[in-house]
Amino acid sequence: MSFALVFVCTALVELYVLRRLRFDWLIVAIVVAGTLLAVDYATYTVISERNYDGEAQVQYIETLAQSGRPPDVFACVACGHPPLYYALGALWSKVTLVASFMPLELRLQWLSLLLFAGFVAIALLIFRSCGAGPTTLRLATALLVFWPSSIIHSVRVHNDALASPLLLAATYFIARWDERGRQRDFYAALAACALALLTKSTGYTVAATLLFFVAWRLRASGSLRTGAARAGLALAVLSAAGFAAVGLRESRLPTTLCQKVFGHACDGRYVPAVADTPSRFFYFDFGHFVGQIDALHGPPAHDYFLNRLAKSSLFGVAPLGDDFARGWFDALSSGMSLLLLAMVVGCVLALPFVRGVRWRAYRTYIVMCAVMLAFLVAFRIAMPNEYHEDFRHIFPVLVPLCLGYAKVVSRLGRFSRWLRRGGICIALLMVASSIGFFARVP
Numbered sequence: 001m002s003f004a005l006v007f008v009c010t011a012l013v014e015l016y017v018l019r020r021l022r023f024d025w026l027i028v029a030i031v032v033a034g035t036l037l038a039v040d041y042a043t044y045t046v047i048s049e050r051n052y053d054g055e056a057q058v059q060y061i062e063t064l065a066q067s068g069r070p071p072d073v074f075a076c077v078a079c080g081h082p083p084l085y086y087a088l089g090a091l092w093s094k095v096t097l098v099a100s101f102m103p104l105e106l107r108l109q110w111l112s113l114l115l116f117a118g119f120v121a122i123a124l125l126i127f128r129s130c131g132a133g134p135t136t137l138r139l140a141t142a143l144l145v146f147w148p149s150s151i152i153h154s155v156r157v158h159n160d161a162l163a164s165p166l167l168l169a170a171t172y173f174i175a176r177w178d179e180r181g182r183q184r185d186f187y188a189a190l191a192a193c194a195l196a197l198l199t200k201s202t203g204y205t206v207a208a209t210l211l212f213f214v215a216w217r218l219r220a221s222g223s224l225r226t227g228a229a230r231a232g233l234a235l236a237v238l239s240a241a242g243f244a245a246v247g248l249r250e251s252r253l254p255t256t257l258c259q260k261v262f263g264h265a266c267d268g269r270y271v272p273a274v275a276d277t278p279s280r281f282f283y284f285d286f287g288h289f290v291g292q293i294d295a296l297h298g299p300p301a302h303d304y305f306l307n308r309l310a311k312s313s314l315f316g317v318a319p320l321g322d323d324f325a326r327g328w329f330d331a332l333s334s335g336m337s338l339l340l341l342a343m344v345v346g347c348v349l350a351l352p353f354v355r356g357v358r359w360r361a362y363r364t365y366i367v368m369c370a371v372m373l374a375f376l377v378a379f380r381i382a383m384p385n386e387y388h389e390d391f392r393h394i395f396p397v398l399v400p401l402c403l404g405y406a407k408v409v410s411r412l413g414r415f416s417r418w419l420r421r422g423g424i425c426i427a428l429l430m431v432a433s434s435i436g437f438f439a440r441v442p
Contacts, residue, residue, distance in 0.1 A: 034145030065090035082245035085159035116154035140406035170206040175364035194241035
């Protein structure tokens with residue numbers, strides 16, 4: 001009954017918002033079906049299976065709800081994070097006390113589901129603003145909503161639940177400002193960047209992206225004084241948000257500068273099985289990638305960055321648990337791994353056919369992807385950790401990747417309808433495989 005209520009309420013919110021944004025009924029149906037699959041996944045998994053520090057995330061929220069103050073940085077694994085998500089979780093836990101028949105964990109999963117619905121709504125706005133036609137829009141939406149890590153991500157009790165929509169919203173408004181030059185888009189982007197910094201250190205990626213475009217547009221600005229004032233405002237607001245994110249955390253013990261900014265990510269509890277040589281970041285083990293269901297286990301000599309990043313884009317880095325231990329799931333995971341490689345290889349081979357593309361319309365999202373990937377590599381090199389190669393740190397990148405694939409498939413249709421149909425079949429096979437992997441029939 002509790003899970004049914006969560007689904008119905010979330011679906012009604014999605015229906016209202018998406019129809020207000022003038023998306024058609026098929027798009028709404030795809031999104032609601034994805035929500036149903038996510039709720040189904042939540043019914044048979046526990047919080048520790050969706051993220052290894054789930055209990056610490058709940059502890060942070062409970063402490064903030066009871067005392068009104070963040071816990072000590074060293075009180076739990078998650079306690080080194082900025083407090084915005086946890087403040088929202090504490091507020092939500094009090095607002096939903098009327099549904100006291102639901103355990104706190106389920107109510108927090110509900111919050112994550114609503115935040116993910118916001119993430120999808122922003123993604124749909126991005127798809128439409130990039131000129132996606134009806135078929136392209138539907139294909140990109142289905143890929144995003146039913147992508148395996150989307151299902152996992154949508155019901156995780158974690159600050160990523162708030163960070164992801166904020167990072168994506170910041171990128172969307174940066175793109176709109178870059179395209180139209182409207183001040184209100186710049187202010188919206190700046191506000192989203194500041195809120196992202198108060199949520200998680202991944203906010204530095206969109207802050208860097210915004211500052212890049214502020215500097216880029218200094219020459220294009222009608223007035224150098226106006227451009228300089230805008231740059232000064234951005235630096236001031238982002239610096240204030242960064243200092244607030246650090247200052248709002250309390251510690252009974254001395255902390256290093258790294259711990260002040262990145263929390264327990266700086267504790268250094270992991271030594272990579274493969275040394276951090278260039279080959280560690282450029283090699284790819286096909287057999288290991290296809291044969292392993294999770295990113296953490298496998299031959300130590302083949303522990304490559306690209307393997308972990310690509311595998312975590314599907315299933316995360318934490319083991320999925322006993323619910324996925326049977327041979328059927330091994331076969332499905334191998335199939336989805338092959339489909340992911342087919343999508344990547346197909347897009348690379350299609351590059352000669354994408355001439356004449358108006359790249360300016362996509363440059364914000366290209367820069368965002370490059371900045372996030374560069375930050376992830378730097379983060380992994382500076383602070384080695386098996387969880388610092390996780391795709392969830394750059395989860396918003398999935399949006400331009402899904403759009404890019406759908407656009408490539410659409411463009412191939414100009415040359416061959418069979419290439420287009422093949423690309424659509426690969427995408428639909430990925431969607432069907434994900435549904436088969438996560439769905440449980442009562």
